[in-house]
Amino acid sequence: MKTILIILISFFLPFSASALSTHNAVITYSIREDDNDKDNKKKLDELMGKARDCLDKYSGHRDDVFVYLDSAARLCNKHNIEWPSLLHLLHADYFFRSGDYSSSEEQANIALGKALDAGEYDTYVKTLLLLGMYYQRTGFFNESIEKYNESIAFAKKHKLKKVIPSSYRGQANVYNTVNDPENYRSHLGLMAEAGLAEDDTVAVMEAYLLLGTSLAGEIRDFNGADSILRRCVDLSLRQKNTYYTAFASANIGWNYYCEHMYDSAVANYERSLKYSLKDNYVMISANSYGNMGTINRDLGDSDTALKYYQLSLEYAKKAKDWYTLSWVYNDMHQLYLNRQDTANAYENFVLYKQFNDSVLITRSSQGLTEARVRYEADMHNKEVDILSLRLKNNRLLNIAILGFFILAVIIGLLLFRGSRLKDKRRLSEMNRKIAELTQVNLRQQMNPHFIFNTLNSIQYYMYQHDKLATNNYLTKFSNLMRKVLENSNHTSVSLRDELDAITLYLELESLRFSGKFDYRIAVDDEIDPFLFKIPTMLIQPYVENSICHGLMPKAEKGYVNIGFRLDKDHITCTIEDNGIGREAAGEKSKQRKSNHNSMGTKIASSRLDLVNELYGTSLKTVYFDLVNDKGEPEGTRVEIHIPIMT
Secondary structure, three states, X not given: OOOOOOOOOOOOOOOXXXXXXXXXXXXXXOOOOOOOXXXXXXXHHHHHHHHHHHHHHOOOOXXXXXXXXXXXXXXXXXXXXXXXXXXXXXXXXXXXXXXXHHHHHHHHHHHHHHHHHHOOHHHHHHHHXXXXXXXXXXXOHHHHHHHHHHHHHHHXXXXXXXXXXXXXXXXXXXXXXXXXXXXXXXXXXXXXHXXXXXXXXXXXXXXXXXXXXXXXXXXXXHHHHXXXXXXXXXXXXXXXXXXXXXXXXXXXXXXXXXXXXXXXXXXXXXXXXXXXXXXXXXXXXXXXXXXXXXXXXXOOOHHHHHHHHHHHHHHHHHHXXXXXHHHHXXXXXXXXXXXXXXXXXXXXXXXXXXXXXXXXXXXXXXXXXXXXXXXXXXXXXXXXXXHHHHHHOOHHHHHHXXXXXXXXXXXXXXXXXXXXXXXXXXXXXXXXXXXXXXXXXHHHHHHHHHHHHHHHHHHHHHHOOOHHHHHHHHHHHHHHHHHHHHHOOOOEEEHHHHHHHHHHHHHHHHHHOOOOEEEEEEEOOOOOOOOOEEEOOOOHHHHHHHHHHHHOOOOOOEEEEEEEEEOOOEEEEEEEEOOOOHHHHHHHHHHHOOOOOOHHHHHHHHHHHHHHHHHOOOOEEEEEEEEOOOOOEEEEEEEEEEEOEO
16 A cells, blocks of 8 residues: 555646757748738737647647747737737746757746836736746745745735745645655645635635644554545535546545545545546546555455556556556565465566666656756856856956966865875775684684684584484484585674574574573663674684583583673673583683683684774673682673674
8 A cells, every 4th residue: 555646736737858959940920021010019929829828738749839929029029019928938938848948047037027117917926936837846945935936025015926825835836846745735834824814715625735744654643634635525525626636535545544534535535536437537547446446455355456457557547547557566566475476476576676666767857857857057156156256357257367376276285185195094994804804714713713613513413323313413403504615705794694504503502402491592672683793703712611511511401591681782692501600610621631612712702802993892701700609610600791783
């Protein structure tokens, strides 16, 4: 199940950025040589009206708009007619939709001045709205807010209709772009109030739809969303506007679904489908069918769910709605997994990935386009500023040259300093790699040592002629060897992988010394074993020491407790046993004249020193000799301080 279908309704709808490349292929509107001044004025008004209709209603192709604008310009140029402010505004609008933002700003500023001088207030305020959109698109958000404030003040002063709701809508867009949900919602509320004051029902419905949808999103307000979206539905039903009825009903359905109120959700999605199917709003229909499918999936009716999913896919493909196709295929994949139908689950997962990748590519492309637009706009504004400064005062050119020279010197110094730092970093990187290679070498010394001890255990069972135990031991040994080989490829592994290896080792030793000791492993709830990492095979040598040196020489049954707790800046691993103690174990080692079992801890200690040097940490191992009330040895506790690594 995915969130509500979001369609932003803008005051202007942009054309593609390739419009200007088609100029040479356009056949212009014909102009008669014998037109008199009155006819020329009438013809000009007719051409501008047709261009405005194409832009306002988005009817026809971009070439149609250019035909009318180019013919109007030719008419003015041929008969020495000064371009009216409206023609400049129409060109600014056309360039904005075509992606030529520099030309759009230039024409808009000309239109702004001419409209104000001629008292053409409608053109003036529409130009302010266009400039508000321009500054938002090019990343100048404060300037965008200011233009909308100017349009609001101008509309109030001259009592212009339908301007104030559009201005608040534009400001809401800006706050939504900069991820300021509080101001976004407050300005949608102002848009609704302005629409009610002017009896602009379309603006009111749009404000209610967007505000209710926002409240039904991630920062949820169920009651607020339900109340506002129902106002949108009631108003749209009175106005017989099926688009807002279908859209708002679908979003009410989503709001109820999030609260697991499935009956109410279904009722609203059915109402949405009733109106969206009637007037062919295919994207809304695709979304509603898909969500109906997911509701039935959650209720356990997979057959009905699949019927709705298929309808959703049909409408989404018709609308080329890749986003809906993506999440519907993903929900179908989950449905088939629940039914343990892995073949269909896999097929739908592949389709989900395909359409999801398309969505991600589209979003990435849009992001790059926005970045390019803002960069070009910024560069254009800088160029305009530089040219203006040069025209005002030639002295500034000399200052700019001097400043450039100073900047070049600074950049040169920074580059020189950067080169020195780069050399230092290179040396540091080389030292790090040397330390890492040394650590790998030590780890390779440790792994054969561990394997040697484990093979001794297998040999012991073979001498006992216990085939079942030998087979069981070999199975666990093979699993342990695979885990060791996997872990040995990495400098650090997740705590989960290390725990798996330790558990297998303890199981092997428990089988080898049947009934000789018990063991327990405890991990704090605050520690995520999959997130936190530790150096490979760091803990096992200490566990081996506890068993071989502490517990094996003891006559009674022993125990080994291994615990992990999260401290302020490190993980503390505690290994505690009730063996004979370090002093007695040392005496027995001297008698055997062997330091074989202590080699693992020596290597581990060396590795701790390397890790400290490599990462600038403070790893350390602390030993505690445990005694009873009589002062007699009662075991050993080892604490290993491991830095937090993710």
